[in-house]
Amino acid sequence: GENVEQHPSTLSVQEGDSAVIKCTYSDSASNYFPWYKQELGKRPQLIIDIRSNVGEKKDQRIAVTLNKTAKHFSLHITETQPEDSAVYFCAASKVKNQGGKLIFGQGTELSVKP
């Protein structure tokens, strides 16, 4: 069945360091991969997404890479700041018939220490 594996489950970095979170998906028909940030007690917020026809996408300190052959995608955060501390979720979906169905990874709790 459809599955998304996310690693690591927890990640602690020093302010200014980089953080990398990795996800692997099982359904090769998946073609849309969003990342969400969820702060404690808040709703998940879309921070970046990538489509299957693109290998990399950047938005300021955040970047996402996609390797369709390996069915693997990653989130890279550079120059981390304390306000980056949150739980990050990757997700995958198939746009054609199931665009409204996101399969989520288990989440990564990122802690940025000042």
Added chain:
Amino acid sequence: KAGVTQTPRYLIKTRGQQVTLSCSPISGHRSVSWYQQTPGQGLQFLFEYFSETQRNKGNFPGRFSGRQFSNSRSEMNVSTLELGDSALYLCASSLGGQGTYNEQFFGPGTRLTVL
């Protein structure tokens, strides 16, 4: 534009009761998806509604149901509540066009506690 809203924000019920949660999408969005979030299972897809029709369904028992109205507002219902139904229920809205990359925007959630 106003964001996705959900009511109520908190609910306490007892086993065997039923509950109805409501979600109002962003204006112009026609798709509403529902998710259950728990510490153990993470975020799990329940179902999606588009133009008043269920378009996708997750692997939840029939006690979980939903509907969508002509103004795109959606409700989900859980009947015969079990302790394990305690969770944060999130809805997300998107434009929903078939074959398009639909960014989903989440509401604040309804925290359901079953005693």
